[in-house]
Amino acid sequence: MKFLLSAYACEPDKGSEPGVGWEWAMAYRQLGEVWVITRANNREPIENWEQQNGKSGINWIYHDCGPALLWLKRRGLPTLLYYFQWQREILEVARKLHKKVGFSAVHHITFVQHKIPSFLYLLGIPFVFGPLAGSDNTPRNFLEIYSPIERIKERLRYLIERIQPLLPFCRNAIKNATVLLAATRANQKFLLRYFGRSSILKPAMVIDPPKRVATRKANSTKLRLVFAGRLLGWKGLWLAFQALAKYTGINRIVPGLELEFHIIGAGPEEIRLRKLAETLKIQPWLRWSTWLPQEDLFDCFQNSDALVFPSLHDSGGMVVLEANAQSCPAIVLDLGGPSLTVKDGFNGFLIKAGNVDQVISDLAKAFDRIHEIKRSNCILATREFTREALANYLCKFYYEVLNIKTAD
Numbered sequence: 001m002k003f004l005l006s007a008y009a010c011e012p013d014k015g016s017e018p019g020v021g022w023e024w025a026m027a028y029r030q031l032g033e034v035w036v037i038t039r040a041n042n043r044e045p046i047e048n049w050e051q052q053n054g055k056s057g058i059n060w061i062y063h064d065c066g067p068a069l070l071w072l073k074r075r076g077l078p079t080l081l082y083y084f085q086w087q088r089e090i091l092e093v094a095r096k097l098h099k100k101v102g103f104s105a106v107h108h109i110t111f112v113q114h115k116i117p118s119f120l121y122l123l124g125i126p127f128v129f130g131p132l133a134g135s136d137n138t139p140r141n142f143l144e145i146y147s148p149i150e151r152i153k154e155r156l157r158y159l160i161e162r163i164q165p166l167l168p169f170c171r172n173a174i175k176n177a178t179v180l181l182a183a184t185r186a187n188q189k190f191l192l193r194y195f196g197r198s199s200i201l202k203p204a205m206v207i208d209p210p211k212r213v214a215t216r217k218a219n220s221t222k223l224r225l226v227f228a229g230r231l232l233g234w235k236g237l238w239l240a241f242q243a244l245a246k247y248t249g250i251n252r253i254v255p256g257l258e259l260e261f262h263i264i265g266a267g268p269e270e271i272r273l274r275k276l277a278e279t280l281k282i283q284p285w286l287r288w289s290t291w292l293p294q295e296d297l298f299d300c301f302q303n304s305d306a307l308v309f310p311s312l313h314d315s316g317g318m319v320v321l322e323a324n325a326q327s328c329p330a331i332v333l334d335l336g337g338p339s340l341t342v343k344d345g346f347n348g349f350l351i352k353a354g355n356v357d358q359v360i361s362d363l364a365k366a367f368d369r370i371h372e373i374k375r376s377n378c379i380l381a382t383r384e385f386t387r388e389a390l391a392n393y394l395c396k397f398y399y400e401v402l403n404i405k406t407a408d
Contacts, residue, residue: 130181
């Protein structure tokens with residue numbers, strides 16, 4: 001079988017969208033012959049990887065828009081405008097390839113979102129669109145915890161979500177896809193409500209099998225918490241700080257209690273969060289780092305009792321899997337991508353996003369109970385998100401859903 005993939009973002013040894021594009025492309029190798037159309041600026045990291053690790057076995061097709069658009073992009077042209085034009089241009093590239101190769105199916109992978117369409121359904125072969133994200137929004141009753149600027153941004157997200165179904169390019173791509181993959185339950189609901197299309201729930205994240213296992217043992221008088229990510233309103237640190245204040249208030253009488261909450265990241269909310277920490281009088285337990293090398297970050301996970309990641313609308317949340325891979329349990333809200341990677345009471349705790357006070361209270365309770373989680377469970381939970389697991393999923397998907405028998 002011959003497969004054509006569209007992966008605008010695709011780089012080895014990267015997280016977020018580039019990592020998704022790379023891992024899905026590599027997983028596809030198990031199915032048959034693979035061609036990937038990606039941006040020309042991904043050529044260097046891909047070729048460097050192949051020089052160090054041997055040929056990937058993928059036929060790479062590099063494409064960028066013309067010099068004028070590239071010039072504008074480097075001088076502030078919004079990425080999504082450039083991306084839209086790139087999607088339009090690769091249709092002709094794909095048509096020429098299809099005429100020469102004869103593909104069994106085409107799959108749009110990155111960007112992992114439905115706000116900008118793909119035009120590859122026009123090839124006239126089975127078209128897989130997704131995993132799609134973009135409809136994970138902050139529950140409205142949590143907007144009160146945001147700064148005024150963050151509230152405006154969130155309301156713009158709500159508005160864009162309502163406008164998108166009216167745009168013909170978006171409607172055509174979603175309506176004409178053979179199969180839609182949705183990155184989260186919220187995106188499944190969005191596709192069904194506004195486009196009348198059912199979709200298959202499939203998270204986009206892929207992680208390497210863990211190479212080491214933490215030796216840290218639970219200690220009821222020591223609590224090491226960590227957060228890793230950009231300091232943005234919707235990442236939920238405001239909730240975590242309130243929960244920490246509640247937890248320390250309850251446990252002040254515990255003799256010898258040692259507590260540290262390590263904040264790793266930078267962003268526009270940092271000043272507001274530092275002021276909140278002063279108001280809540282939790283500064284003695286906080287440690288701040290703007291960034292850590294990956295090895296140091298993984299060491300931090302291994303030496304922590306829990307990753308605290310109360311994000312309010314993350315379609316991915318790769319950091320949760322990264323922490324689990326280092327035997328570190330995760331405490332997350334029952335929203336978006338993290339809710340699909342954490343099994344409550346097994347590899348962490350899922351906090352229902354009912355209302356602000358309830359979440360704060362439940363986070364504090366989770367801090368108190370985190371030592372109940374077996375660290376070995378975290379390793380087990382990552383197995384369904386490895387590249388091998390994805391390859392097996394794709395083989396089964398093509399056979400059962402599209403009746404295409406792959407090389408495996």
